Amino acid sequence: MTRALIVVDVQPTFCEGGELPVAGGNAVADAVAAYAAAHRDRYALVATTQDWHVDPGDHFSDHPDFVDSWPPHGLAGTPNADLHPALADLAPDVSVRKGQHAAAYSGFEGTDDAGHPLADLLQEAGVDAVDVVGLAESHCVRATALDAQRLGLATRVLTDLTAPVSAELGAAARSELAAHGVALVRSDD
Template sequence: MSTRALLVVDVQPTFCEGGELPVDGGNRVAQDVAAYVAAHRDRYGLVVTTQDWHIDPGEHFSSEPDFVNSWPVHGVAESPNAALHPALADLAADVAVRKGQYDHGYSGFDGADEVGRSLDQVLREADVREVDVVGLAESHCVKFTALDAERHGFETRVLTDLTAPVSAEQGEQAHRELTEAGVELTPSTAR
């Protein structure tokens, strides 16, 4: 059994074109992630999805967002746009983690699965040592999830062709932060 996990971060309609907080290329990322998993599921001992699942995240939501610390309403728990993207219908993830119910919830490590296990617990119970991170948005939830994975001691890679940033500038900043923290940035085709 592989000790590598794939973390599919926030691939939800809310972050795709037509959603409340769209990322350019979000629908493409959803389709590409689905195709990648279909072709390479055997590379991973565990596939985990994360979802923004906001109930009352406080100042995270704003009617006058600054798009840095506050955002338009998005990822509302139980709403259709908070569900996984339809492209992931056949993903067959092993674990689903929901985050941000009452806070920002940028990192998958802030959330829990349906029985209350943290992402760190889920990965350790499966004897995972390495993680690949994909999803939306590269400059925010993907970045924070990858940084936390590295901090928790997992060998961490972001598959750069299976993600998209909020903006090119924020994507470049995320790449700098990730590289400085020791996270590997690589396209999925390099595997």
Template sequence: MTRALFIIDVQNDFTEGGALGVEGGAAVAAGITRLLQQHRGDYALVAASRDWHSGEHDNGGHFAVDAEPDFVATWPPHCVEGTDGADYHPDFDTSAVDVHIRKGQGVPAYSIFEGTDDAGASVSDVLAARGITDIDVVGLATDYCVRASALDAVEHGQHVRVFTDLVAGVAAESSATALAELGHAGVVIAESTVLDEAAS
């Protein structure tokens, strides 16, 4: 078995009521928990990423400090290390997660591949150690960190699927554009029901 599940940034600040909450975020958290309850055995590796930013500076220009955020390259403070906003959403049961990835840590970071695990290993090293060749991607937000993570996975030679029923985006138009871009890059755009179909 050489398939991994990437769970991207299912954090309080990216779900409803958070600093950068997206509509449907809590439902995605609960849906991922159901997926893991039913299909954890389908994956050789489950990796979950979190934004993990410093609260003491602008994180390499990522946080808007002296001007209003443009919501493209600059953002309101979010997912500051040690705060409730940086925690996983409570509806996401992390007990089945093998590897926790922190990204940001003082600089802008969107893709899970820009982060490291608790031991400081890169995601590329983690995948190589497990012999991973296929990755399913779920989480938040479709048009930013899910997009970046899936594109990087393709760049790293992986066969990639994004499950549209387990992602949520900042905006409908940019999310649709992101999924189209991913499809063009070779990512399979599917729903998680493909796992049920494969098992039957």
């Protein structure tokens, strides 16, 4: 198999101190960085995704419901929308940004700077399997992994390299992922 590592939305905006923090976000950033550095040889390609909101419409709200609307986060061009500083040495092969003008949870809704969608970039590299890590497990990791599986990629979520918005949402996401054939494994398995 030709496997890619997809690092989803590991950005300060989703970590402690950010606009939409996930508990454990900074620890996930550190763990993803260490894992990628130690295991880069397992992957034909490393891809990153970023929320990169310009004007996402009703995705942002002053009175968010935290289901369909959220406080402003991942603001394009701000330091909190950049990749987390822990990933400074990651040197991804592919970087996509998503959500410029609409809500976007899946990394497969993103494009690189030349406008190429993630699915095309993976296909061009001959990728047929992916490991998905990052933030948040219950939202963008879940959506990215489900889309990868739908595209016919053998998909795993490395459960110790992600964190959910809440324990309940994390459990629901893992149940949905498993029901759709996504493998839930630890990075040391």
